Amino acid sequence: MDKLKSIRTFIAIADKGSLTSASIHLDVSLPTVVRTLAELERHLGVTLFHRTTRRISLTDEGRRYLESCSIALTQLQEAEQSLVAANDRRSGRLAVTSSVLFGRMHVAPLVSAFLDRYAHVSAELVLLDRIVDLVDEGIDVGVRIGHLPDSSLHAVEVGTVNRVVCASPTYLERCGVPKQPADLASHSVIQFSGLGSSKELRFVEGGRDCAIAVAPRCVTNSVDAALGAVAQGLGAGQFLSYMVEPLIRAGRLRVVLEAFESPCIPVTIVYPHSRRLSAKVRLFIDESAKQLRAALKNLPA
Secondary structure, three states: OHHHHHHHHHHHHHHHHHHHHHHHHHOOHOOOOOOOOHHHHHHHHOEEEEEEOOOEOOOOOHHHHHHHHHHHHHHHHHHHHHHHHOOOOOOOEEEEEOHHHHHHHHHHHHHHHHHHHHOOEEEEEEEEEOOOOOOOOOEEEEEOOOOOOOOOOEEEEEEEEEEEEEEEEHHHHHHHHOOOOHHHHOOEEEEEEHHHOOEEEEEEEEEEEEEEEEEEEEEEEEEHHHHHHHOOOOEEEEEHHHHHHHHHHOOOEEEOOOHHOOOEEEEEOOOOOOOOHHHHHHHHHHHHHHHHHHHHHHOOO
16 A cells, blocks of 8 residues: 555645645546555555545544644645755855955855855855865865866866066056066066065076066065056066956056966866766856956056
């Protein structure tokens, strides 16, 4: 006997007041309803309904059983709905990580928009200028800038950035525009140490990678501080293209030495091989990839 089917049949008979109405409601034949009720009563060893040719009504045992079954069925339905909600693409926790500035400029708006669209999603956004172990730290999705040596991650490439040298128009007017990397030796340099060594800048010259030694006027591990100093006209600096895009658009910085820029650096969305993606995580990856591709196309070359 299918006990759940029998209970649902019993409740339908009680709710509709007749075997015929229950069969219509359940979309099964009348003989099936009659047979299911008979099997249930035989299994329980009690009579659940008084039957006459004109009407059907619950016995005392039937009323007690109906009350218990209604509670149990409601709890079962709530349990099923809870599981569905947990797997629903629009609910649950989403953990995302990125570097600090790129995250603030490009990833945080994506997370906020995702939360705005899906009211039952909660999010944790971790912005750190270090590589986060996604598995160990319980992160669903990472956005990384750079080549990926870690084969334990799936990667979705969304674009590229590149190293650019910038200075303010006032600085270039006062000190001149460098024509080749070596010219920077005679310029004031503001160095953001997050890109590597504080004593050199990297370029491609004559088809080969090269490092130009510099004696920076200011070195800082804060990209905001470095950008602020360059925008104020204190010197030239090398940054990743996404870092300077707003200042270039505002006319506060100009790119120089474009012909000597090093190869492009990939930007990827990553997630663990070992983790089965929930639908909401897949949805976030798909939506974010589309929007990041559009944003990165508009960066300075």
